[in-house]
Amino acid sequence: MSPTEKLTDTIERQLEVENSVQDIYDDILEQGSDKFPPLHRKAHLRYTNLFLHRPLTPAFSKLDASHPWIIYWLLNATLLLGGTIDSEVKSQVATDILSYVVEDEGGIGGGYGQLSHLASTYAGLLSLVLIGDKEDFQKLDRTKIYRWLLSLKRENGSFSMHLDGEADCRAVYCALCIASMLDIIDDELIKGTADWLASCQTYEGGFSGEPSDEAHGGYTYCAIASLCILFSPSKVKELIDVDSLVRWTASRQYPIEGGLSGRTNKLVDGCYSHWVGGMSALLECVSGERQVLRRVSLQNYILCCCQGETFGLIDKPGCAPDFYHTNYVLCGLSMCQYYQVYDEKKAERQGCAFGYRSVRIGDGDVVDNFERNKVLPMDPIFGVPEGYVDWLRATRKD
Amino acid sequence: MSQKFGDYDYSDLEPLPLDSPETDDIILCRIMYSEEYKTLMSYMRALMAKNELSERALYMTELVIGKVAAHYTVWEYRYKIVKELAGEGAADNAAENAADNAPDGLQDSQGPGVSPSTILQRELSWCGRIALENEKNYQIWHYRQLIIGLMIDLLYGGDSSSYDIEKEEYPIISKMIKDDEKNYHVWSHRRWLVETFKLHSSKEELRFTEELLIQDVRNNSAWNHRFFVIFGGKTMNRDLDEEIEFVKLQIEKSPTNPSSWNYLRGIYKKMGLNIGELKGFVDKFIGKEKEKEDNLSVQAFELLGEIYEIENEKRKAGEVYELLGKKLDVIRVNYWEQRRLLAESN
Ligand SMILES: [Zn+2]
Numbered sequence: 228m229s230p231t232e233k234l235t236d237t238i239e240r241q242l243e244v245e246n247s248v249q250d251i252y253d254d255i256l257e258q259g260s261d262k263f264p265p266l267h268r269k270a271h272l273r274y275t276n277l278f279l280h281r282p283l284t285p286a287f288s289k290l291d292a293s294h295p296w297i298i299y300w301l302l303n304a305t306l307l308l309g310g311t312i313d314s315e316v317k318s319q320v321a322t323d324i325l326s327y328v329v330e331d332e333g334g335i336g337g338g339y340g341q342l343s344h345l346a347s348t349y350a351g352l353l354s355l356v357l358i359g360d361k362e363d364f365q366k367l368d369r370t371k372i373y374r375w376l377l378s379l380k381r382e383n384g385s386f387s388m389h390l391d392g393e394a395d396c397r398a399v400y401c402a403l404c405i406a407s408m409l410d411i412i413d414d415e416l417i418k419g420t421a422d423w424l425a426s427c428q429t430y431e432g433g434f435s436g437e438p439s440d441e442a443h444g445g446y447t448y449c450a451i452a453s454l455c456i457l458f459s460p461s462k463v464k465e466l467i468d469v470d471s472l473v474r475w476t477a478s479r480q481y482p483i484e485g486g487l488s489g490r491t492n493k494l495v496d497g498c499y500s501h502w503v504g505g506m507s508a509l510l511e512c513v514s515g516e517r518q519v520l521r522r523v524s525l526q527n528y529i530l531c532c533c534q535g536e537t538f539g540l541i542d543k544p545g546c547a548p549d550f551y552h553t554n555y556v557l558c559g560l561s562m563c564q565y566y567q568v569y570d571e572k573k574a575e576r577q578g579c580a581f582g583y584r585s586v587r588i589g590d591g592d593v594v595d596n597f598e599r600n601k602v603l604p605m606d607p608i609f610g611v612p613e614g615y616v617d618w619l620r621a622t623r624k625d
Numbered sequence: 626m627s628q629k630f631g632d633y634d635y636s637d638l639e640p641l642p643l644d645s646p647e648t649d650d651i652i653l654c655r656i657m658y659s660e661e662y663k664t665l666m667s668y669m670r671a672l673m674a675k676n677e678l679s680e681r682a683l684y685m686t687e688l689v690i691g692k693v694a695a696h697y698t699v700w701e702y703r704y705k706i707v708k709e710l711a712g713e714g715a716a717d718n719a720a721e722n723a724a725d726n727a728p729d730g731l732q733d734s735q736g737p738g739v740s741p742s743t744i745l746q747r748e749l750s751w752c753g754r755i756a757l758e759n760e761k762n763y764q765i766w767h768y769r770q771l772i773i774g775l776m777i778d779l780l781y782g783g784d785s786s787s788y789d790i791e792k793e794e795y796p797i798i799s800k801m802i803k804d805d806e807k808n809y810h811v812w813s814h815r816r817w818l819v820e821t822f823k824l825h826s827s828k829e830e831l832r833f834t835e836e837l838l839i840q841d842v843r844n845n846s847a848w849n850h851r852f853f854v855i856f857g858g859k860t861m862n863r864d865l866d867e868e869i870e871f872v873k874l875q876i877e878k879s880p881t882n883p884s885s886w887n888y889l890r891g892i893y894k895k896m897g898l899n900i901g902e903l904k905g906f907v908d909k910f911i912g913k914e915k916e917k918e919d920n921l922s923v924q925a926f927e928l929l930g931e932i933y934e935i936e937n938e939k940r941k942a943g944e945v946y947e948l949l950g951k952k953l954d955v956i957r958v959n960y961w962e963q964r965r966l967l968a969e970s971n
C-alpha cells in the first residue's frame with residue numbers, strides 16, 4: 228500500500244497478519260531449513276481420534292444442528308492424514324447418520340428429530356461413503372430423496388437448503404452432490420441450474436452466493452464444482468468467463484503470507500486453501516492452465532502458520548483449532564501436492580463428476596518433503612479422498 | 626410436574642428426548658447438553674410433535690434460538706407459528722371474538738387476538754436483536770425476508786411500497802455494518818432489498834456506499850454493492866462519466882487497492898468501453914518507477930499490459946507481464962507467465 232494512503236481498518240488488519248506471519252517465517256529461516264515445520268501428522272491424528280472417541284462438551288451445543296458435519300469433518304481429516312477408522316467408530320457413524328434420516332422427506336437432518344437439510348444430507352452421505360458403508364447407503368430411499376430435492380427446487384434453477392430455507396450456491400452444490408452420489412439426476416432436476424450458477428459470476432470474476440452478491444471463495448468452489456458435476460471441463464469453459472475467474476483466483480494468494488483469502492481485501496484464512504485452492508484444481512482442468520496458484524507458497528503457509536500449537540489445524544496464527552479448519556486446511560494441503568486430470572473415458576462410463584484422477588505434483592519444493600508432509604489426494608468434486616466415491620457407481624442398483 | 630418458562634405454562638406436555646433411543650449407547654458425536662438445554666429442547670420437541678402453533682410455542686422457539694441460533698428446524702417452526710398467528714389464526718380469532726362477544730371476558734389462552742401488525746413488528750425487532758448477537762448466521766436474514774413478505778401480504782395487501790424500509794431496515798443494517806463492515810449476510814440482505822423494492826435509482830444506496838468508501842476505500846463489499854445498484858438495474862440512473870471520475874479519484878487515493886481497480890475494469894467491461902482510453906490515467910501510476918517496488922501498483926501495470934495488447938504491441942505487453950511476474954508480483958509468477966505467453970502468441 229502506498230505510504231500516503233489513509234490507514235483504514237482493512238489495512239490495519241492486513242498489516243497485523245502480514246507482520247505476524249513474517250515473524251514466523253523469519254524465525255524459521257533463522258533456525259535453518261532443517262527446522263522447517265513438517266506436517267504434525269501424529270498430533271493432528273490424536274486430535275481427530277480424541278473427538279471420534281469421546282462425547283462432546285456442552286459448548287458444542289452450538290453445533291446441535293450440524294451433527295453430520297462434525298462426523299464428516301473428523302472422518303475426512305483422519306483419512307487425509309493417512310489414519311484409519313476403527314470398526315467400532317464405523318458402526319457408530321452408521322447408526323448416528325441413519326438416526327438423522329427424516330422419515331417423510333427421506334433426507335438427513337442436522338441431528339435427531341430435525342428437518343432434512345441439503346448440507347446435512349451432503350455431509351451425512353459423505354460420512355457413509357468414508358466408512359464404505361454400502362449397505363446403509365442403499366437403505367436410503369432414493370425416490371423419496373429425489374422428490375424432496377425437487378420440492379426444494381426454485382423456479383430460477385437454484386435450490387433451497389430446506390423447507391422455507393435460504394437458497395444459494397452452497398445449496399445447489401449440496402443438492403447436485405447428493406443427486407450425483409445417489410445417481411438420481413435427471414433433466415427436470417437440473418433444469419435452469421447451470422444458467423443460474425453462471426449468473427452468480429460477478430464483475431470481479433469469482434462467484435457469489437446469489438446473483439449480484441460479492442465474489443466469495445466458498446461460493447466459488449460450490450459453483451465451479453457444481454458446474455463440473457453437470458458438464459465436462461471443456462463445456463464449463465464455454466459457460467463462464469474463465470479468464471476473469473483465473474485472474475480472481477490468482478489474486479486470492481497474498482505475497483507475504485502465501486495463503487489464500489476468500490474475497491478481495493479480506494485476510495487469508497487456512498480454510499480457503501480448500502475453497503479457493505480446491506476450486507483452482509478444477510479450474511486448471513477447465514482453463515488448461517497448469518498452476519493458477521503457487522502451490523509451494525500455500526503449502527508453506529499451511530505448514531508454518533496453520534498448525535495449532537498442540538494439535539489440529541487453524542485459520543491463521545493465534546487461532547484455536549476446530550474440526551472445520553482441521554478438515555479444510557488438510558484438503559487444501561492435498562491440493563498443494565497433486566493436480567487433477569480429467570479422464571474422458573472414466574467420465575463417459577461414470578459421469579462427469581467421476582471423471583477426475585489425481586497426479587502427484589512435480590514442483591521440487593513440494594516433492595522434497597513429500598513423505599513427511601503427504602496427505603491423500605482429493606476427489607476434487609465431493610470433498611473426500613480420491614477413490615472413496617467410486618464404489619457408488621460400481622455397485623449401482625438399477 | 627409443573628413446568629413453566631417465562632409466563633407460559635407447559636405442564637400439560639409430555640417432554641420428548643433429544644437423542645434417538647437407537648443411539649443411546651453411542652458416544653460418537655454425543656453432545657453433553659446442559660440440563661437447561663435438554664429440558665428446553667425436550668419441551669420444544671413436544672410442541673413440534675403436536676405442531677402447536679401458539680404464543681407459548683413461539684416463546685419456546687425464542688429460548689432455543691437464543692441458545693443455538695443455527696437451529697434451522699426451530700426457525701422453520703417459528704415461521705409456521707408466526708404465519709398462523711398473524712394470518713389465518715388472527716382471522717379466526719377476530720371471527721371468534723366477534724361471534725362470542727363474551728361479556729364476562731372468558732379469554733382463550735392466546736389472549737384477545739394480538740393484531741397481525743403487532744405480531745410481525747415484534748418479529749422484526751426480535752430478528753434485529755438476534756442478528757446483533759450472531760453475526761455469522763445463515764438463518765436470520767432469510768427469516769427476516771420471509772417476515773417482510775408476510776407483512777406485505779397480510780398488512781399491505783401485496784403493495785410492497787407501503788413497507789417502510791428507512792425505518793425498518795436501514796437502522797439495523799447500519800448497526801450490523803458498524804460491527805463488521807464486510808458482513809456477507811448483511812450485504813446480501815441489502816442487495817435483496819434493492820432488488821425486491823426496486824431501489825436501483827435510490828440516492829440512499831449510493832450515499833450509503835460512498836460514506837463507507839470514504840471511511841475505508843478498501844471495503845470491497847461496498848464496491849460490490851455500488852456496482853449492483855448502478856449497473857444491475859434495468860436502466861442506469863447515474864451519469865457514467867461521473868461514476869468513472871468517482872472511481873478514478875478513489876484509485877488515486879489508494880493506487881494499490883484491488884477493489885477500486887476491479888470496479889473500474891468492471892465498468893469498462895459491462896458498458897463495452899475501450900480500456901485504451903485509460904492509458905493516460907494508468908500512466909500516472911507507472912511513471913513513479915523510482916518509488917519503492919512494493920508501493921507500485923500491480924493493477925496499473927496489469928492494465929497497461931492489456932492496453933498494449935489491444936494496441937497490438939505484443940512485445941511491450943509481454944515485457945510488462947514479465948516485469949510483473951519477475952519483480953512486482955512474484956507470488957503470481959505462473960499467472961503472469963501465462964499472460965505473457967498468451968500476449969506474445971496472439
Ligand atoms: Zn476459515
